[in-house]
Amino acid sequence: MIFIPGNVPSSKNAQQPVKVGGRYIILPKKSVQSYRKNTADYWKLYKDDFKNSILGKGPPYRIAFQFIRKSRHKFDYINPLQTIQDEMAKHGWLEDDNADELLPILLPYKYDKENPGVIISVV
Numbered sequence: 001m002i003f004i005p006g007n008v009p010s011s012k013n014a015q016q017p018v019k020v021g022g023r024y025i026i027l028p029k030k031s032v033q034s035y036r037k038n039t040a041d042y043w044k045l046y047k048d049d050f051k052n053s054i055l056g057k058g059p060p061y062r063i064a065f066q067f068i069r070k071s072r073h074k075f076d077y078i079n080p081l082q083t084i085q086d087e088m089a090k091h092g093w094l095e096d097d098n099a100d101e102l103l104p105i106l107l108p109y110k111y112d113k114e115n116p117g118v119i120i121s122v123v
Contacts, residue, residue, distance in 0.1 A: 002046045004048050007070035007116040009035050010079030011086060043091035047083065050093045053122040059101045061094070062123040066107035070116035084118055 009031040056062050067080055081104060085097035094101050106121060 002049060002120045004039055004042045004046070004084075004120065005115065005117040006035055008061070008067060008080035008083055008118050010075070010085040014071075015119055030074070036087065039087070043087055043093070047091060047093055050122070057122070058090065060103040060104045061101065062105060062118075063108055064109050064121040064123050065106040066119040066121075067109045068112045068116050068118065069109055070113055071074075072111055075109075077109075081106070081120070084120070088120075 009029075011032050065084060066080060067075075067077070069075065085094075085104070088094050088102075089097045107119075116123065
């Protein structure tokens with residue numbers, strides 16, 4: 001079991017067009033940029049633990065995710081899950097976050113205003 005702290009934002013609904021050199025590009029909103037910056041060390045710290053937990057298991061890896069939310073604001077599981085899967089691929093936990101590599105299992109979310117985050121477990 002790995003715990004990544006921080007209220008996980010939605011990368012899907014968190015994009016903004018920014019004008020750069022006369023053209024527009026799409027960048028993540030500040031909430032996503034901040035989350036990625038604040039959690040980068042955790043992704044690096046737990047990479048080997050995760051890699052060891054999938055040894056001997058073949059893809060698609062069955063991975064359980066439990067979100068601990070900071071507020072009781074309604075959310076769709078898929079949106080923060082996409083953020084987490086993107087970070088797993090970006091930091092080398094998985095080759096890619098496609099369906100051939102990963103079979104996500106969603107556990108019921110919890111609420112903890114003081115300690116939000118996501119628990120990641122290989123099943």
